[in-house]
Amino acid sequence: MNRLEMKTAHKLVGTFNYQLGQLEKGYANRTLYINLSTNGFAEKPVTELMKQKFIGGRGFGLKLLWDGIQGHTQWNDPENELIISPGPIGGITQYPGAGKSYVVALSPLTQSAMDSNAGGHFGPFLKFSGWDALEIQGKAERDVIVFIDGTKGTVTIEEAPLEAVNSHILVEQLTDMYAESEADKGTISVVAAGEAAEHTLIGLLNFSFYDARRKAVRVKQAGRGGMGTVFRDKHIKALVIKSPKVRGDLNNPADMSALKKAGQKIHEEIRTLDDSQCRMRKVGTAHLTQIMNDYDLLPVRNYKFGSHPEATKIADDVFLAKYFHLNGHDECWYGCSLACAKVVKSFQLKTGPYQGKEVLVDGPEYETTSAAGSVLGIFDPEFVIETNFYCDTYGVDALSFGTATAFVMECYENGVIDDRVTGGLKLNFGNAEAALELLHRMAKGEGFGKMAGLGIRRMKKLFAEQYGANPDFLQDIGMEVKGLEFSEYVTKESLAQQGGYGLANKGAQHDEAWLIFMDMVNHEIPTFEDKAEALFYYPMFRTWFSLNGLCKLPWNDIVPADNHLTAEPAKVPEHVHNYVEIYNGVTGANIDDKGLISQSEVVYNFQRVFNVRMGFGTREYDQVPYRAVGPVTVEEYESRQDRYDAQLKDILNLDPEGKTTAEKVQILRNYREEQYRKLCDAVYLRRGWDANGIPTIKTLERLGIDFPEVAAVVKKKMTQG
Amino acid sequence: MIKVNGKDYPWEEGLSIKQLLVNKGFTFPLLVVILNGKAIADNEYVGTVVNDGDEVKIIHLMSGG
Structure with missing residues (x-):
């Protein structure tokens, strides 16, 4: 036609x-x-x-x-x-x-x-x-x-x-x-x-x-x-x-020279430093796959583990050598010299309605290599690319698809569901053919594809109600918060990042805060107050990008050569200054870096109250599955036994000798769950929320959003308790 | 013995910053290294020696979506 x-x-x-x-x-x-x-x-x-x-x-x-x-x-x-x-x-x-x-x-x-x-x-x-x-x-x-x-x-x-x-x-x-x-x-x-x-x-x-x-x-x-x-x-x-033809001055900024000055500086940084930093121009965010594997943070088999020897097969060098088509212009908006939007220009599909056709595939990015790879126990770059393509064209979130399918695979391997439920799909970890067929069935709304497409939260309920599954086990391994599937990071050894996921307004997405290195490797935020401060600053700072039409990546996927000499290098102070300059340059305002955080705090708290209005937005909805906090199973504990045994000795002053693994799992769990509760307490306090996680009237007044309809939501909830 | 990010870590004769990063398995490219309170530029990692008793901070920044 x-x-x-x-x-x-x-x-x-x-x-x-x-x-x-x-x-x-x-x-x-x-x-x-x-x-x-x-x-x-x-x-x-x-x-x-x-x-x-x-x-x-x-x-x-x-x-x-x-x-x-x-x-x-x-x-x-x-x-x-x-x-x-x-x-x-x-x-x-x-x-x-x-x-x-x-x-x-x-x-x-x-x-x-x-x-x-x-x-x-x-x-x-x-x-x-x-x-x-x-x-x-x-x-x-x-x-x-x-x-x-x-x-x-x-x-x-x-x-x-x-x-x-x-x-x-x-x-x-x-x-x-x-x-x-x-x-x-x-x-x-x-x-x-x-x-x-x-x-x-x-x-x-x-x-x-x-x-x-x-x-x-x-x-x-x-x-x-x-x-x-x-x-x-x-x-x-x-x-x-x-659109009218794009020109650089269509925003009619208050001070174009401020934009040009900040832009010239960062373009030069990218030109001279990107090859020795994150190589965004060559491989995009896929550079993270090998790194996450090296630090035991790459989700493997439904987040049971953080690394796998075969992860090298889906690492950036593989995509760069064989699949990515580079031409030096991979920006998804004009003027973005970081140019991370990688593309596989011609890929022959092996399955589905377009089998045999040569297609262009946008990606894969880091998250896709996990969601369409390691989290499913699959380490095949062509499966990653094919799943990437079909998720996009069918209109499926690759992250939710991957995390939900990983949950399904663990349920299948534990006998929670069987072939009769899956329609014959043998959804073991590592079965790429079955995973792709599940995606095709989702697209058609057929059989088990329809059930899996409901997401983890609804599957947990259905599996318990219809197949007699243990709801506690499903809660432990179902990687979702507030109904949203986790994005692709293992958080077991970072309490702060457990909060980064659990306390995020929208659910388990890392775009509010990514604190794993700061917490787990750098040991820069040892106390609850330190972690709460990080869970104040970073979510507020990163919210600001979303208010202004900005991508977060040029903030800290490239850093100035002298960034290491600054007092707080993790914040990349020069780039924060750039954002202040371009905001003022466009709008004619006169804010500073604190003003930037204040702007975000208003919207962030408004969104929290929005959650309250819809029946959520309190402590119980900030809880994370235990798989995000620590080892759920004996298998997981024993895979990192030296680490966990050392923690029992060093932190809890307990001798692990003579205890069964199941006993040690429970002791560690009691400790870590208590830590998470204390983290929530500290974060609520820092954010100006009450003990149940609701922004107080005083906080709304301070932020100037004590509008009658907003304050009414908070007052009503506080009255109800 | 040296301190790395506040934790004890074994020292060896002639240990450079570069070798320390290898020994620790620190492959992330966006690092800030501070030796006894002094920031070390990345082009000095090979030539900078860590002595017994030194305190090293190896600060990993952040990246990704």
């Missing part, structure tokens, strides 16, 4: 015309609201208060979602919203990593506010088309495409029955359809999911950008929390945007 036939089959069901305009100091000063139930549109003003308190990006998403739903709204109610916002710095081209889109919606996995982010061009194009955020509510009757033409000032909702659903085909079809020529393809960006997002709760969103040098449409993923599932539940087939 050709593009013309597809386009002809479109039925226009809604049109909105708007005035084009210029951005002002990083803001369009309005957001676009679309209701797919009514095919209605609205232009909402962005107030000064909204900019001051919520900044943009994730902050705008959370505020709009808060206003758009009720405390009882479910993820699949039409009332749920899907919001995309880039933030005020988003779209600058002078500093690396400034093209991120932040997505917010009620998550099908956590049933609370989720934020997830992606590179690609959609977010900046949205702003250049005149909007600080796109807010979509309602549910279409049939599959639709929303098309924003930022060159003409029109928005249309078009029923689109004939295009593919799976992303790798759909983004090509729509880029061809909406671009006027080959040269025009660079002005188009598409957001799409895939057929698995219709049948699972772990659906992701792909954000496209046109790679002119490779003449290919590439995709970056907002993977976490089921944003693709919400998207398809609303019967959105795709969002398409056509």
Whole structure:
């Protein structure tokens, strides 16, 4: 079927015309609201208060979602919203990593506010088309495409029955359809999911950008929390945007020279230092696979272990030597000289509906080498690439797929489920064929694929209720917090990072804090107060990227040559200063590094109260599975017996001699669980929360977010106890 | 005996910073090394000798998504 036939089959069901305009100091000063139930549109003003308190990006998403739903709204109610916002710095081209889109919606996995982010061009194009955020509510009757033409000032909702659903085909079809020529393809960006997002709760969103040098449409993923599932539940087939031609001054920054100065400095650092630091330009985040294995932090077999001799088979050098196609221009937004968006240009698929076809695969990144590799006990680079491809095109979060499949494999090997449950799939660790078949069944919504696609939290309940499994064992080995599957790090030897996962607002994602080296290797934060301070500063600092449309990687995946001479090298002070400069340079504000943290603290606490509003956000929801804290099984303990025995002696002053392994597992567990409780106490205190983990009224007042509707949520919860 | 990140660690004659990193299995590229309170640049790891009783901090920074 050709593009013309597809386009002809479109039925226009809604049109909105708007005035084009210029951005002002990083803001369009309005957001676009679309209701797919009514095919209605609205232009909402962005107030000064909204900019001051919520900044943009994730902050705008959370505020709009808060206003758009009720405390009882479910993820699949039409009332749920899907919001995309880039933030005020988003779209600058002078500093690396400034093209991120932040997505917010009620998550099908956590049933609370989720934020997830992606590179690609959609977010900046949205702003250049005149909007600080796109807010979509309602549910279409049939599959639709929303098309924003930022060159003409029109928005249309078009029923689109004939295009593919799976992303790798759909983004090509729509880029061809909406671009006027080959040269025009660079002005188009598409957001799409895939057929698995219709049948699972772990659906992701792909954000496209046109790679002119490779003449290919590439995709970056907002993977976490089921944003693709919400998207398809609303019967959105795709969002398409056509942007004015990109220029470096489209944000109309208050002080362009500040952006140029900071940019020139870091570009030079990257040029001269990246090859001897993280090699992001050559291998991207895949450089971490071997390192995590070296430090016993690479998830192996559902996080039982942290290393494996075969991990070298999926390490960066393998991908660099045989698979990655480098051309020196792997940026997912203009001006990002860190250029970590690696690509396998031509890969022949071995399985599934596209078997035998040669496809381009975006990635793999570090997390994929674990989620589609070591955590499943599989060390085959071509399995990693194939799973990476199918997760993206089907619209499945590779991290949730990998972590959930690892849980399934451990259940299968322990007899919790059998072939009758799995539909004949022999889901032992290491069985790559079965793992891929499970992914294909997820995409079709068939058999056990449908059950596994519900995620770990729901599987735990089903396995206990339907198959008589021991719920305590499932709780111990099911690697999820708040309903979100863990990302790919072993945390057993870092109490601070257990908190980094457990206390994160969205669930078990490491993007708030990654403190393992600081805690486990450097021994820099020995006390609960030290750890609590780290669990204050880093989550607040990293939240700031999400308010401004920024990628975190240029902060600390490259460091200045003299960083080792600074008082706090882990914070990379020069780069923090750069962020202050570019924020002030874009917006005309005059904040310092403390102001940056204050901005984040407002939004962070607002999100915590959001969790409370949705029925969560208290201590019981900050708990982590014991597999994240220590050895659950005798097998795990004995695999690192010297380490654990030494801890019993050195920390607990207990002689392990004469004790069974099971006894030692229990003693260590009692100790470590108590440590985690004390960590929560210290963190709550540092963050200005009460003993149950709820931000106090005093904290809300200090942050200036004691709005009546926010304070009411807190007061009501405190009254209920 | 030397101290590495606050913990006792065996010393050997002629131990360089570079060799200490190898012995410890510290393969992460973003390190800050401080020997007896003085920061050591990475191009000095080979030529800097650690003496018995020295205190070494090998601070691992962070990276990744």
